[in-house]
Amino acid sequence: MKESWHVAGLGGVDPHDDARAVRAWRWMQWALLAFSLLAIPAFYFELAVAAWFHPVGRALYACMSAGFVVVLxxxxxxxxxxxxxxxxxxxDVLIAAGAGISVAGGMPPWSPLEWVLRxxxxxxxxxxxxxSLRGFFSPGRLWLLLVTAVLLLASAGAGFYWLEPGVHTYAEGVWLAFESSATVGYGDMAPTTPASRVFAxxxxLLGYxxxxxxxxxxxxxxxEQEERILRREMHRDIKALRDEIAALRNDIQTRGGDTPVAAVAVDPVNPAPSHPGESH
Structure with a gap:
């Protein structure tokens, strides 16, 4: 990885390290991504009104922490x-520790300090x-961005439908998610609870x-289309220039072959040139 990621604590495995470690990390980093996704539902399960959701959230935090520890x-x-x-x-070590601490955290309602920490x-x-997903979001993968945006909008709509009391249907949740992600803010709907505001x-951030x-x-x-057209025109001009150079070369060679050259006979004994009719 780049040196900046190394400084930020996301350096991965040194390319000069053991080959087995390099190969293992190539696959293990996707496992870390999967375990990271558990933090999102875990956070909101602990904020749920129903008490039976709270142990589920703590179990997800425990799985996340254990997964990070095993992979690392x-x-x-x-x-x-x-x-x-x-x-x-x-x-990643910090995330593993934070997930473990979240398992032992207090029950809602949380104190201001615990809110900040969580x-x-x-x-x-x-x-x-x-x-982790930055490599997939390249300009050439427009379809992937579109699919991700649709999934995010659908998931955010379900989240608002679950967390916000003022949202009565899933369609209203999707509409509030669109207003939030597009930063439109019409004012017809707004998050009112701490959980829905944090979710918003x-x-x-993600939607924008x-x-x-x-x-x-x-x-x-x-x-890219403009650059492709310019590259085609440049290649066409280069080909035409090469054809002109080749034609000029052939013309020069042709003119050089038509120039008469006087044949001179040289006597191997007497280097002086011999002319017809000259007596030796």
Whole structure:
């Protein structure tokens, strides 16, 4: 990975490390992404009104923490420099510790300090998810961005339908999700509970980012088409220039072959040229 990710604690495995560790990390990082996704439902299960949701949220946090620990421990055992690997991936170590602490956290309603800590932890996890998927969100994958945006809108609609008392249907939840992600804010609907407001904050951040990437990808496609036309014209001009150079070369060679050259006979004994009728 780039040096900036190494400094941020997301350095992965050193390319010069043991080959088994490099191969294992290639697959294990997707397992970490899957475990990271558990933090989102876990956070909101603990905010649910029904008490039986709370143990489910803690169980998801426990699975997340155990998954991170197992993956990091596995790659650490394969690495030739385990301390260096853990240092390069301090961000994941922090997430594993935060998920473990969340299991032992207090029950809602949370204190202001616990609210701040939990939101900070979910923000860390959300940033890790985005960074893990950064390779997929390229300008050439417009369809993937569109599918992701639709899934996010559908999931956010369900989240608002579940968390916000003022949303009475799933369609209203989708509409509130669209208003939030597009930062339109018509004012007809708004989050009112702490849970739905925190959820709206993440929907705004993720939705605005996806919309920006989507429209940037469309613009990049237009620019790419213009560049493709310019490249074709440039290749056509280069080919024409090569043909002209080849024609000039052939013309020069042809003119050089038509020029008469006087034949001179040289006597091997007497180097002086011999002329017809000259007596020796």
């Amino acid at each position: 421990a596995r790659v650490t055992c394969l690495s030739r420099k385990p301390e260096r690997f853990l240092t390069r991936n301090g961000y 939101i900070f932890f979910v923000g860390l996890v959300a940033a890790r998810i985005v960074l 904050a993440f929907v705004v 980012g996806l919309l920006s990437l989507f429209f940037a990808s469309i613009a990049a496609n237009f620019v």
